[in-house]
Amino acid sequence: MSQRKSVAINLPGQPPLTLMSLVLDFNGTLGQDGSLLPGVRPRLRKLGRRLRLFVATADTFGTATESFEGLPVEIKFVKTGAEKLRFLEHLGPSRVMAIGNGRNDIPMIRKAAIGVAVVGPEGAAGELVAAADIVVRDIRDALDLPANPLRLTATLRK
Secondary structure, eight states: OOOOOOEEEOOTTSOOEEEOEEEEOTBTTTEETTEEOTTHHHHHHHHTTTSEEEEEEOOTTSOHHHHTTTSSEEEEEOSSHHHHHHHHHHHOGGGEEEEEOSGGGHHHHHHSSEEEEEOBTTBOOHHHHHHOSEEESSHHHHHHHHHSHHHHHHHHOO
């Protein structure tokens, strides 16, 4: 019997949180101009052992399938933020961490158990930054959060 993938987050004074999935935006978050940013590939491999990984993308550059080949990632092709939100709701938002940088990521960032805004090379939508639970300067920092749950505890404690 295989063990379910999860990451436990303990926040003082709050119920325990168990993350089962990570939903990520592609362009502007994991990649720039249709290519994965350096350091993303090994982090996705590592996280794939602990969480189900999904990339929700409009695939602006048409490179998503090729970019994620060989990685433990399921690609969901979506056109709008509302579609990203519906997908997140299908997974069960209370068990999902979402990471993005754009205006179309706002609905999923707001609804996820933990929403992370990435201010990467393409910047981040100001409205998204205001909606996020955590704001990071780089996708590598964002991907390292669920790999090191005590970082989430330190950042999100009240």
